[in-house]
Amino acid sequence: MGIVSPGFHGRRRGAGVKLPPGQYLTEDFPVLSAGPTPRIRPEDWEFTVTTETGQEHRWSWRELLDLPGETPTVDIHCVTKWSKLGTSWEGVSLDTLLADVDTAADYALVHSYGGYTTNLPLEDLLDGQAWIAYRFDGEDLAPEHGGPARLLVPHLYFWKSAKWVRGIRLMDEDEPGFWETAGYHDYGDPWREQRYQGD
């Protein structure tokens, strides 16, 4: 049981909510960035999935929007310790994008416009756990938040939810990404507080 009694009325939204260890609640949406913000026109945007055998699957912006969209409402947890609850997104499930992709790979390396990368097990992209998101809070996704489209994989620390997503490479072997090669945890489960290597 939490420190706030269940019968308490009139509490602030989020008060008494259980956060992952070491996190604090924020209402705004901090912008974190490891480099300049890429500006990608939708007509130039494309998303590519490359399998371990080198097979490529491509979607243009129009083709992405033509796929069935979903509207997940999720909590997000940044490794810099802020958490934001009940965020509303619109995007295409990775289950939809990967439905016709023939692969036996265990790992995925996500890459972005601007050069960012992050890695995760392929199974963490499936079963309703991940989306290519193009709207946030009812608006087109702003460039500083990763627009035109970003990965959304909210059950891991938010550095895994790559902004400006450009593609995913499916691989037999795990390959660490941008922060994972500089001391951050390979998996990054906020509920197990996997911030750094060795956590």
Place this chain on the structure above:
Amino acid sequence: MIDDYEDGNALAGPLSEIFTFDVTTADTRCAGCGRTGPVAGLRVYTHAPGLVARCPGCEEVVLRVVRTPTAAWLDLRGSVALRIPLAPA
């Protein structure tokens, strides 16, 4: 949104834990484009899980520092070499 970076002097404090000299006075050569200049002239992105210093010429990453509770991680892959001024031997 204007890209939110600081100059390389933002590295002075965090790197003073690792180096005995002021690293911002060293010259570095970008592995991406070959541009050479003082570390103080790099563009440092600080609103991130670590410090990311980029070349003002080509925007490639020259240097990264992550401070964990028990270690510092320093990535110099984007730097061909650091020239560190020293007193004559």
